[in-house]
Amino acid sequence: MAPSCAYPSGIVPRPPLETASFAIFALPPRRISSKSTLASRALREWQEYEDAVREKDLARALRFLKTMDAAPNLIRPTTPRSPSSTPLFNSSISYTPDLPRPEKDWEVLDTCLNADDMRLVGTAYAFLRDRGLLASFGKCKNIVLDGTRDVTPTVLKELTGLEASKLAPKKWGLSGTSRILLLAFLGGSNLLISQGIDIRPNLAAALALAIIDAIFLGGTCLAQISCFWPPYRRRVLVHEAGHLLTAYLMGCPVRGVILDPIVAMQMSIQGQAGTQFWDENLEKEFAEGRLSSTAFDRYCMVLFAGIAAEALVYGEAKGGENDENLFRGVCLLLKPPLTVAQMSNQARWSVVQSYNLLKWHRHAHRAAVKALEAGHSLSIVIQRIEEAISSGS
Incomplete structure (x- = not known):
């Protein structure tokens, strides 16, 4: 069950398949028929992939991409060369065995939201990473800020410049x-x-x-109305982009970002919005009845990244109450369970880690916020993150 980080996608234009033109003069009829059949087959197969993406069928889309890699001789029609470079009495259909299709591979991420098996989501991320498209995925998996593990409110202020009260989610009637x-x-x-x-x-x-x-x-109707207020919606985007970027940098596959309260309710997500991520090591260790400090720390960093993102951008956090509830639930499942003092210390330590991670990648976080604000799908948001990190601006 993937954790859902709570707080309170858009139709992406896809590049059309390249078409093939046919020069029918001076060609043997049999050759035209053969290449026409191959072209039709290639177009039909890629249309099947487009259908899988549109229907958010991750298994079918991923199976197709793996088939393309496993069959290097499988052809696809590409844009014909210019007449000046095309020999006379030759077909203008050209084929490529290496299938240069990075813009198509990215789209498989848009099918993850409806996937029931999170291992399949992890497989999709591993597939894209192996193709060199997710260069920053998991780049900070083993990075932890040096320093004391005992993060008191005083230490927290020294490291972030913020009072502990600024990082506590605000509840109605208290702010x-x-x-x-x-x-x-x-x-x-x-x-x-x-x-x-x-x-x-x-x-x-x-x-x-x-x-x-x-x-x-769960307050869904009120949250839906509040989403029409730009400052509120902007804060939600900042919060969820913090979860998304931190999970991505820590190597946790992201299933999707849900910003619509009605959709969140339909997907049984705690809160009015959420970023669903998955940690394979965490799930495996829980199944074995244990939990290493590394897996627990990584989970807590992603969980408190929304609060850290708000603090980084606004100087204080207002959302994240459900994040804290999830954190407490996990702490109580530990053997032995953490005490209240230990929970508070772990929460402060996690916020400091996430705060600095987002601070170092502030440009990538800003790119993620802008992409989410524009209504882009998950694949486009992650592309924007990769572009921001690679360019450093």
């Missing part, structure tokens, strides 16, 4: 903004009532709907 909004709402309601406008029935109905939404839908 200064919430209190101001509540007082303004009550004052406005009292003013309307004093003017003879009785809005108490409307308030009662709105309150009842809010309670029903909170109890039965």
Whole structure:
């Protein structure tokens, strides 16, 4: 079961298949028929891949790409050469055995969201990495900031410049903004009532709907409405991009980023948005009844990366309550379970690690935020991350 980092994709234009043109003069009929058949076969097979991507069928899409690698003699029509370079009395169909198709390989990532088997998602990432497309995937897997493991609030401030309270997710009724909004709402309601406008029935109905939404839908309706407020949505993007980038750099395959609260609810994700990632070592060790410090640290870094991203961009974090709940749940599954003091220390240490990792890759995080904001799919977002890291800007 892939962890879901919670907080509170767009149709990607694909390059069309290259078409083949035919020169029918001065060619033996049998040769035309043979190459026409091969061209039709190639186009039909690549259309099957396009269908698999559109239907988000990861197994079928990945099987097709592996077949192409396993059959180097399998041909595909490519763009014909210019007439000046094409010998007379020769077909203008050209074929390539090495299949230069990186833009097509990337699209397999867009099929991961509907995959039930996370091992298959891991296979897709390994396939692209072996083809040299995911150069930065897992590049920071073994990088941990040197220093003390005992991260007190004082040490946290020294390392990040932020108070511990700035990294605590805000809950309704506890933040200064919430209190101001509540007082303004009550004052406005009292003013309307004093003017003879009785809005108490409307308030009662709105309150009842809010309670029903909170109890039965986890606040999904309110979150959906809040997403139309640009500052709120921007903060969600910053938060989820932090999870995505950290998971990617730590070598954890990302299944997808869900930004729509309704979709998140349908996928049984805690919270109103989420980044689903998978750690093979973590799952294997849990199945064996153990958990190494390396796997646990990596998981915690990804889990607290959303809070770290908000702190890096805004100077404080407001989201991440469900991230903390997931963290506590895992800590209680350990044998022996962590104490409250140990949980707090591990959380602060993880935030420091993620904060510095994102700080070093600030340009890649910014690229991920922009790609998510534009509604791009997972494959495009990861391409933007790779481009930002390779260019260093």
